[in-house]
Amino acid sequence: MACWTTEGPNLISSWYFGEALPTWALFAELVVAGTVVILAGARFTRLADTFATRLNIGGGWIGLILLATVTSLPEVVTGGTATAIGNSGMAMAAVFGSCSFNITLIVLLNALMRSGSVLRGVSASHSLTSTFGLLLMGIAMLGVLLGAKFTNRPYVAEICEGAWASVILVTYLGCMRLVFRYERREQEKDGPKTRGRFGAWGYAQIAAMAIIIVGASWWLALIGDVLSVHPIELIGRPLGATFVGAGFLALATSLPEITTSVAAVRLGNLDMALGNIFGSNMFNIFVIPMLKAVSLFNGERLLMAHAGFDATQTLITGLLAIVLTAIAVAGLTYQTKKKMLNRFGFDSILIAAAYVAGMVLIVMEAR
Numbered sequence: 001m002a003c004w005t006t007e008g009p010n011l012i013s014s015w016y017f018g019e020a021l022p023t024w025a026l027f028a029e030l031v032v033a034g035t036v037v038i039l040a041g042a043r044f045t046r047l048a049d050t051f052a053t054r055l056n057i058g059g060g061w062i063g064l065i066l067l068a069t070v071t072s073l074p075e076v077v078t079g080g081t082a083t084a085i086g087n088s089g090m091a092m093a094a095v096f097g098s099c100s101f102n103i104t105l106i107v108l109l110n111a112l113m114r115s116g117s118v119l120r121g122v123s124a125s126h127s128l129t130s131t132f133g134l135l136l137m138g139i140a141m142l143g144v145l146l147g148a149k150f151t152n153r154p155y156v157a158e159i160c161e162g163a164w165a166s167v168i169l170v171t172y173l174g175c176m177r178l179v180f181r182y183e184r185r186e187q188e189k190d191g192p193k194t195r196g197r198f199g200a201w202g203y204a205q206i207a208a209m210a211i212i213i214v215g216a217s218w219w220l221a222l223i224g225d226v227l228s229v230h231p232i233e234l235i236g237r238p239l240g241a242t243f244v245g246a247g248f249l250a251l252a253t254s255l256p257e258i259t260t261s262v263a264a265v266r267l268g269n270l271d272m273a274l275g276n277i278f279g280s281n282m283f284n285i286f287v288i289p290m291l292k293a294v295s296l297f298n299g300e301r302l303l304m305a306h307a308g309f310d311a312t313q314t315l316i317t318g319l320l321a322i323v324l325t326a327i328a329v330a331g332l333t334y335q336t337k338k339k340m341l342n343r344f345g346f347d348s349i350l351i352a353a354a355y356v357a358g359m360v361l362i363v364m365e366a367r
Helices: 012-017 023-055 059-071 073-084 088-113 125-149 154-189 200-229 241-253 255-266 270-297 311-334 346-365
Strands: none
Touching (some): 023 200, 023 255, 059 200, 059 270, 073 200, 073 270, 088 200, 088 255, 088 311
8 A cells, every 4th residue: 555655734634644644545535525515516506596597697607707716716726725835737737637627527518418419509608708718728828838948047937927927817807808798798689687686695605605615625735735746556656746737636626617517407507507617717727827926925936947847748738628628619619410329419529539538648648
Protein backbone atom coordinates (compact mmCIF):
# COMPACT_ATOMS: atom_id res chain seq x y z
CA MET A 1 0.00 0.00 0.00
CA ALA A 2 1.42 3.32 -1.06
CA CYS A 3 1.94 5.88 1.64
CA TRP A 4 2.54 9.60 1.49
CA THR A 5 5.38 10.59 3.78
CA THR A 6 6.18 14.20 2.97
CA GLU A 7 4.76 17.15 4.85
CA GLY A 8 1.50 18.44 3.42
CA PRO A 9 -1.89 19.94 4.22
CA ASN A 10 -3.75 18.75 7.32
CA LEU A 11 -6.45 16.58 5.82
CA ILE A 12 -8.88 14.55 7.92
CA SER A 13 -7.21 11.34 6.71
CA SER A 14 -3.73 12.65 7.58
CA TRP A 15 -4.90 13.57 11.09
CA TYR A 16 -6.00 9.97 11.59
CA PHE A 17 -3.20 8.05 9.84
CA GLY A 18 -0.33 10.50 10.31
CA GLU A 19 2.62 10.13 7.95
CA ALA A 20 1.59 6.57 7.03
CA LEU A 21 -1.28 7.90 4.93
CA PRO A 22 -2.77 5.13 2.74
CA THR A 23 -3.89 5.87 -0.80
CA TRP A 24 -7.42 4.55 -0.23
CA ALA A 25 -7.94 7.07 2.59
CA LEU A 26 -7.18 9.95 0.21
CA PHE A 27 -9.70 8.67 -2.32
CA ALA A 28 -12.28 8.09 0.42
CA GLU A 29 -11.89 11.69 1.58
CA LEU A 30 -12.16 12.84 -2.04
CA VAL A 31 -15.49 10.99 -2.33
CA VAL A 32 -16.83 12.53 0.88
CA ALA A 33 -15.91 16.07 -0.21
CA GLY A 34 -17.41 15.45 -3.63
CA THR A 35 -20.64 14.17 -2.07
CA VAL A 36 -20.99 17.42 -0.14
CA VAL A 37 -20.64 19.35 -3.40
CA ILE A 38 -23.25 17.14 -5.09
CA LEU A 39 -25.83 17.57 -2.33
CA ALA A 40 -25.34 21.33 -2.20
CA GLY A 41 -25.53 21.54 -5.99
CA ALA A 42 -28.76 19.55 -6.11
CA ARG A 43 -30.41 21.85 -3.61
CA PHE A 44 -29.13 24.89 -5.45
CA THR A 45 -30.69 23.69 -8.72
CA ARG A 46 -34.13 23.45 -7.19
CA LEU A 47 -33.74 26.95 -5.77
CA ALA A 48 -32.63 28.30 -9.17
CA ASP A 49 -35.61 26.71 -10.91
CA THR A 50 -37.98 28.28 -8.37
CA PHE A 51 -36.21 31.61 -8.81
CA ALA A 52 -36.59 31.47 -12.61
CA THR A 53 -40.26 30.44 -12.41
CA ARG A 54 -41.35 33.11 -9.95
CA LEU A 55 -39.47 35.94 -11.67
CA ASN A 56 -40.32 34.74 -15.20
CA ILE A 57 -36.68 34.69 -16.30
CA GLY A 58 -35.57 32.47 -19.18
CA GLY A 59 -33.90 29.19 -18.28
CA GLY A 60 -30.91 29.84 -20.54
CA TRP A 61 -30.22 33.17 -18.85
CA ILE A 62 -30.53 31.67 -15.36
CA GLY A 63 -28.20 28.86 -16.42
CA LEU A 64 -25.65 31.31 -17.82
CA ILE A 65 -25.66 33.80 -14.95
CA LEU A 66 -26.83 32.17 -11.71
CA LEU A 67 -26.03 28.48 -12.15
CA ALA A 68 -22.81 29.01 -14.11
CA THR A 69 -21.43 31.52 -11.63
CA VAL A 70 -22.21 29.59 -8.47
CA THR A 71 -21.35 26.14 -9.81
CA SER A 72 -18.03 27.56 -11.04
CA LEU A 73 -17.06 28.74 -7.55
CA PRO A 74 -15.26 25.40 -6.99
CA GLU A 75 -12.88 26.28 -9.82
CA VAL A 76 -12.19 29.64 -8.17
CA VAL A 77 -11.50 28.06 -4.80
CA THR A 78 -9.51 25.03 -5.97
CA GLY A 79 -7.51 27.06 -8.48
CA GLY A 80 -6.83 29.84 -5.98
CA THR A 81 -5.84 27.37 -3.26
CA ALA A 82 -3.56 25.42 -5.61
CA THR A 83 -1.91 28.68 -6.72
CA ALA A 84 -1.50 29.87 -3.12
CA ILE A 85 0.32 26.67 -2.16
CA GLY A 86 2.64 26.99 -5.17
CA ASN A 87 0.98 24.54 -7.57
CA SER A 88 -0.07 26.79 -10.45
CA GLY A 89 0.35 23.91 -12.90
CA MET A 90 -2.47 22.01 -11.21
CA ALA A 91 -4.55 25.19 -11.04
CA MET A 92 -4.30 25.84 -14.79
CA ALA A 93 -4.89 22.17 -15.59
CA ALA A 94 -8.01 22.24 -13.41
CA VAL A 95 -9.32 25.29 -15.31
CA PHE A 96 -8.91 23.72 -18.75
CA GLY A 97 -9.82 20.24 -17.49
CA SER A 98 -13.07 21.53 -16.06
CA CYS A 99 -13.90 23.16 -19.40
CA SER A 100 -13.36 19.81 -21.13
CA PHE A 101 -15.36 17.85 -18.60
CA ASN A 102 -18.24 20.32 -18.73
CA ILE A 103 -18.62 19.75 -22.47
CA THR A 104 -18.79 15.98 -21.93
CA LEU A 105 -21.90 16.61 -19.83
CA ILE A 106 -23.66 17.00 -23.19
CA VAL A 107 -23.16 13.24 -23.63
CA LEU A 108 -24.76 12.60 -20.24
CA LEU A 109 -27.73 14.82 -21.08
CA ASN A 110 -28.05 13.00 -24.39
CA ALA A 111 -28.13 9.65 -22.58
CA LEU A 112 -30.89 10.91 -20.28
CA MET A 113 -33.07 12.34 -23.05
CA ARG A 114 -32.58 9.53 -25.61
CA SER A 115 -33.83 11.73 -28.43
CA GLY A 116 -30.76 12.31 -30.56
CA SER A 117 -28.65 15.43 -30.35
CA VAL A 118 -29.55 17.66 -27.39
CA LEU A 119 -27.96 20.55 -29.29
CA ARG A 120 -30.84 20.60 -31.78
CA GLY A 121 -33.80 22.93 -31.34
CA VAL A 122 -32.40 24.87 -28.37
CA SER A 123 -32.01 28.62 -27.83
CA ALA A 124 -29.75 30.36 -30.35
CA SER A 125 -28.00 32.09 -27.44
CA HIS A 126 -26.03 28.89 -26.78
CA SER A 127 -24.21 29.32 -30.10
CA LEU A 128 -23.16 32.76 -28.89
CA THR A 129 -21.94 31.66 -25.46
CA SER A 130 -20.13 28.58 -26.76
CA THR A 131 -18.33 30.68 -29.38
CA PHE A 132 -17.34 33.22 -26.73
CA GLY A 133 -16.02 30.29 -24.69
CA LEU A 134 -13.80 29.31 -27.62
CA LEU A 135 -12.52 32.88 -27.88
CA LEU A 136 -11.61 33.01 -24.20
CA MET A 137 -9.90 29.61 -24.33
CA GLY A 138 -7.86 30.75 -27.32
CA ILE A 139 -6.69 33.85 -25.44
CA ALA A 140 -5.81 31.68 -22.44
CA MET A 141 -3.76 29.32 -24.61
CA LEU A 142 -1.92 32.25 -26.17
CA GLY A 143 -0.90 33.44 -22.71
CA VAL A 144 0.55 30.03 -21.84
CA LEU A 145 2.55 30.08 -25.08
CA LEU A 146 3.91 33.56 -24.38
CA GLY A 147 4.82 32.54 -20.83
CA ALA A 148 6.78 29.56 -22.14
CA LYS A 149 8.52 31.66 -24.81
CA PHE A 150 9.84 34.23 -22.33
CA THR A 151 10.81 31.86 -19.53
CA ASN A 152 14.40 33.17 -19.60
CA ARG A 153 13.30 36.81 -19.64
CA PRO A 154 11.29 37.27 -16.41
CA TYR A 155 10.68 40.99 -16.91
CA VAL A 156 9.10 40.47 -20.34
CA ALA A 157 7.18 37.46 -19.05
CA GLU A 158 5.81 39.55 -16.19
CA ILE A 159 4.53 42.21 -18.60
CA CYS A 160 2.99 39.53 -20.84
CA GLU A 161 1.21 37.84 -17.92
CA GLY A 162 -0.22 41.11 -16.66
CA ALA A 163 -1.49 42.07 -20.11
CA TRP A 164 -2.82 38.54 -20.68
CA ALA A 165 -4.84 38.52 -17.46
CA SER A 166 -6.21 41.98 -18.26
CA VAL A 167 -7.27 40.94 -21.76
CA ILE A 168 -9.11 37.91 -20.38
CA LEU A 169 -10.90 40.09 -17.82
CA VAL A 170 -11.99 42.71 -20.36
CA THR A 171 -12.98 40.10 -22.95
CA TYR A 172 -15.10 38.16 -20.45
CA LEU A 173 -16.96 41.27 -19.31
CA GLY A 174 -17.46 42.37 -22.93
CA CYS A 175 -18.82 38.95 -23.93
CA MET A 176 -21.22 38.90 -20.99
CA ARG A 177 -22.50 42.34 -21.96
CA LEU A 178 -23.15 41.15 -25.51
CA VAL A 179 -24.98 38.06 -24.25
CA PHE A 180 -27.05 40.24 -21.91
CA ARG A 181 -28.05 42.54 -24.78
CA TYR A 182 -28.94 39.54 -26.95
CA GLU A 183 -31.09 37.97 -24.22
CA ARG A 184 -32.83 41.29 -23.56
CA ARG A 185 -33.71 41.62 -27.26
CA GLU A 186 -35.14 38.11 -27.26
CA GLN A 187 -37.23 38.82 -24.16
CA GLU A 188 -38.59 42.03 -25.69
CA LYS A 189 -39.88 40.01 -28.65
CA ASP A 190 -42.05 37.98 -26.26
CA GLY A 191 -43.54 41.11 -24.70
CA PRO A 192 -43.65 42.17 -21.03
CA LYS A 193 -43.90 39.49 -18.35
CA THR A 194 -45.44 39.56 -14.91
CA ARG A 195 -42.89 38.93 -12.18
CA GLY A 196 -43.48 37.50 -8.73
CA ARG A 197 -41.38 37.55 -5.57
CA PHE A 198 -38.67 35.14 -4.51
CA GLY A 199 -38.33 36.16 -0.87
CA ALA A 200 -35.44 36.78 1.52
CA TRP A 201 -35.43 33.15 2.70
CA GLY A 202 -34.86 31.95 -0.85
CA TYR A 203 -31.90 34.27 -1.34
CA ALA A 204 -30.50 33.17 2.04
CA GLN A 205 -30.66 29.52 0.98
CA ILE A 206 -28.88 30.29 -2.31
CA ALA A 207 -26.12 32.04 -0.38
CA ALA A 208 -25.84 29.14 2.08
CA MET A 209 -25.51 26.58 -0.72
CA ALA A 210 -22.83 28.73 -2.37
CA ILE A 211 -20.84 28.86 0.87
CA ILE A 212 -21.06 25.08 1.31
CA ILE A 213 -19.87 24.54 -2.27
CA VAL A 214 -16.94 26.91 -1.71
CA GLY A 215 -15.91 25.17 1.52
CA ALA A 216 -16.07 21.69 0.01
CA SER A 217 -14.12 22.92 -3.02
CA TRP A 218 -11.31 24.24 -0.84
CA TRP A 219 -11.21 20.82 0.78
CA LEU A 220 -10.99 19.17 -2.66
CA ALA A 221 -8.05 21.40 -3.62
CA LEU A 222 -6.07 20.31 -0.57
CA ILE A 223 -6.81 16.65 -1.29
CA GLY A 224 -5.77 17.11 -4.92
CA ASP A 225 -2.46 18.73 -3.94
CA VAL A 226 -1.60 15.72 -1.77
CA LEU A 227 -2.82 13.25 -4.38
CA SER A 228 -0.61 14.80 -7.09
CA VAL A 229 2.57 13.79 -5.22
CA HIS A 230 1.28 10.63 -3.54
CA PRO A 231 2.97 7.51 -5.03
CA ILE A 232 0.46 5.10 -6.62
CA GLU A 233 1.61 1.46 -6.60
CA LEU A 234 -0.41 0.53 -9.68
CA ILE A 235 1.57 2.88 -11.94
CA GLY A 236 4.74 3.08 -9.85
CA ARG A 237 4.74 6.88 -9.49
CA PRO A 238 2.55 9.81 -8.45
CA LEU A 239 -0.25 10.86 -10.80
CA GLY A 240 1.28 14.31 -11.27
CA ALA A 241 -0.19 17.79 -10.96
CA THR A 242 -1.48 18.03 -14.54
CA PHE A 243 -3.38 14.74 -14.47
CA VAL A 244 -4.81 15.40 -11.01
CA GLY A 245 -5.84 18.89 -12.09
CA ALA A 246 -7.31 17.87 -15.47
CA GLY A 247 -8.80 14.62 -14.17
CA PHE A 248 -9.73 14.36 -10.51
CA LEU A 249 -10.04 18.05 -9.67
CA ALA A 250 -11.81 18.83 -12.93
CA LEU A 251 -14.30 16.04 -12.21
CA ALA A 252 -14.73 17.06 -8.59
CA THR A 253 -15.20 20.75 -9.31
CA SER A 254 -17.61 19.92 -12.14
CA LEU A 255 -19.88 17.96 -9.80
CA PRO A 256 -22.14 21.02 -9.31
CA GLU A 257 -22.49 21.32 -13.09
CA ILE A 258 -23.34 17.63 -13.33
CA THR A 259 -25.93 17.83 -10.58
CA THR A 260 -27.55 21.05 -11.74
CA SER A 261 -27.58 20.09 -15.42
CA VAL A 262 -29.16 16.69 -14.78
CA ALA A 263 -31.71 18.23 -12.43
CA ALA A 264 -32.55 20.91 -15.00
CA VAL A 265 -33.17 18.27 -17.69
CA ARG A 266 -35.43 16.32 -15.33
CA LEU A 267 -37.36 19.55 -14.78
CA GLY A 268 -37.72 19.83 -18.55
CA ASN A 269 -35.43 22.85 -18.82
CA LEU A 270 -32.74 21.87 -21.33
CA ASP A 271 -31.85 25.50 -22.03
CA MET A 272 -30.96 25.99 -18.36
CA ALA A 273 -28.70 22.92 -18.47
CA LEU A 274 -26.86 24.04 -21.61
CA GLY A 275 -26.64 27.62 -20.36
CA ASN A 276 -24.97 26.26 -17.24
CA ILE A 277 -22.45 24.25 -19.26
CA PHE A 278 -21.38 26.97 -21.70
CA GLY A 279 -21.60 29.73 -19.09
CA SER A 280 -19.44 27.73 -16.68
CA ASN A 281 -16.73 27.38 -19.33
CA MET A 282 -16.68 31.12 -19.89
CA PHE A 283 -16.43 31.70 -16.15
CA ASN A 284 -13.67 29.07 -15.84
CA ILE A 285 -11.39 31.15 -18.09
CA PHE A 286 -12.39 34.24 -16.12
CA VAL A 287 -10.82 32.46 -13.12
CA ILE A 288 -7.33 32.92 -14.64
CA PRO A 289 -7.05 36.66 -13.79
CA MET A 290 -8.05 35.69 -10.24
CA LEU A 291 -5.23 33.13 -10.16
CA LYS A 292 -2.84 35.86 -11.31
CA ALA A 293 -4.04 38.08 -8.45
CA VAL A 294 -3.53 35.25 -5.93
CA SER A 295 -0.02 34.69 -7.29
CA LEU A 296 0.87 38.36 -6.85
CA PHE A 297 -0.64 38.45 -3.37
CA ASN A 298 1.41 35.36 -2.53
CA GLY A 299 4.62 37.16 -3.50
CA GLU A 300 5.04 35.35 -6.84
CA ARG A 301 5.45 37.85 -9.67
CA LEU A 302 4.84 35.16 -12.31
CA LEU A 303 1.93 32.73 -12.28
CA MET A 304 3.51 30.27 -14.70
CA ALA A 305 7.10 30.35 -13.48
CA HIS A 306 6.69 27.71 -10.76
CA ALA A 307 9.22 24.89 -10.98
CA GLY A 308 6.47 22.29 -11.41
CA PHE A 309 4.63 24.16 -14.17
CA ASP A 310 4.67 22.25 -17.47
CA ALA A 311 3.55 24.45 -20.36
CA THR A 312 3.34 21.52 -22.80
CA GLN A 313 0.92 19.54 -20.65
CA THR A 314 -1.12 22.65 -19.92
CA LEU A 315 -1.38 23.37 -23.65
CA ILE A 316 -2.51 19.78 -24.33
CA THR A 317 -5.21 20.16 -21.70
CA GLY A 318 -6.31 23.50 -23.17
CA LEU A 319 -6.31 22.13 -26.70
CA LEU A 320 -8.62 19.32 -25.60
CA ALA A 321 -11.07 21.88 -24.20
CA ILE A 322 -11.00 23.82 -27.48
CA VAL A 323 -11.57 20.70 -29.61
CA LEU A 324 -14.54 19.59 -27.48
CA THR A 325 -16.10 23.05 -27.53
CA ALA A 326 -15.62 23.29 -31.30
CA ILE A 327 -17.54 20.01 -31.71
CA ALA A 328 -20.35 21.43 -29.57
CA VAL A 329 -20.44 24.64 -31.65
CA ALA A 330 -20.66 22.51 -34.81
CA GLY A 331 -23.53 20.54 -33.27
CA LEU A 332 -25.41 23.71 -32.41
CA THR A 333 -24.92 24.99 -35.95
CA TYR A 334 -25.53 21.82 -37.99
CA GLN A 335 -28.61 20.67 -36.01
CA THR A 336 -28.32 16.99 -36.96
CA LYS A 337 -31.47 14.85 -36.72
CA LYS A 338 -29.72 11.48 -37.00
CA LYS A 339 -29.43 9.21 -33.95
CA MET A 340 -26.68 6.72 -33.16
CA LEU A 341 -27.17 3.73 -30.85
CA ASN A 342 -30.88 4.68 -30.80
CA ARG A 343 -30.34 7.71 -28.57
CA PHE A 344 -27.12 9.69 -29.18
CA GLY A 345 -26.45 12.49 -31.62
CA PHE A 346 -23.31 12.22 -33.73
CA ASP A 347 -21.93 15.27 -31.90
CA SER A 348 -22.18 13.44 -28.56
CA ILE A 349 -20.29 10.45 -29.94
CA LEU A 350 -17.51 12.73 -31.21
CA ILE A 351 -17.31 14.54 -27.86
CA ALA A 352 -17.00 11.27 -25.93
CA ALA A 353 -14.32 9.88 -28.26
CA ALA A 354 -12.29 13.10 -28.26
CA TYR A 355 -12.42 13.38 -24.46
CA VAL A 356 -11.21 9.81 -23.91
CA ALA A 357 -8.41 10.24 -26.45
CA GLY A 358 -7.35 13.51 -24.87
CA MET A 359 -7.26 12.13 -21.33
CA VAL A 360 -5.19 9.13 -22.51
CA LEU A 361 -2.70 11.57 -24.06
CA ILE A 362 -2.53 13.58 -20.82
CA VAL A 363 -1.86 10.42 -18.79
CA MET A 364 0.88 9.36 -21.21
CA GLU A 365 2.52 12.80 -20.95
CA ALA A 366 2.13 13.08 -17.15
CA ARG A 367 5.36 13.31 -15.16
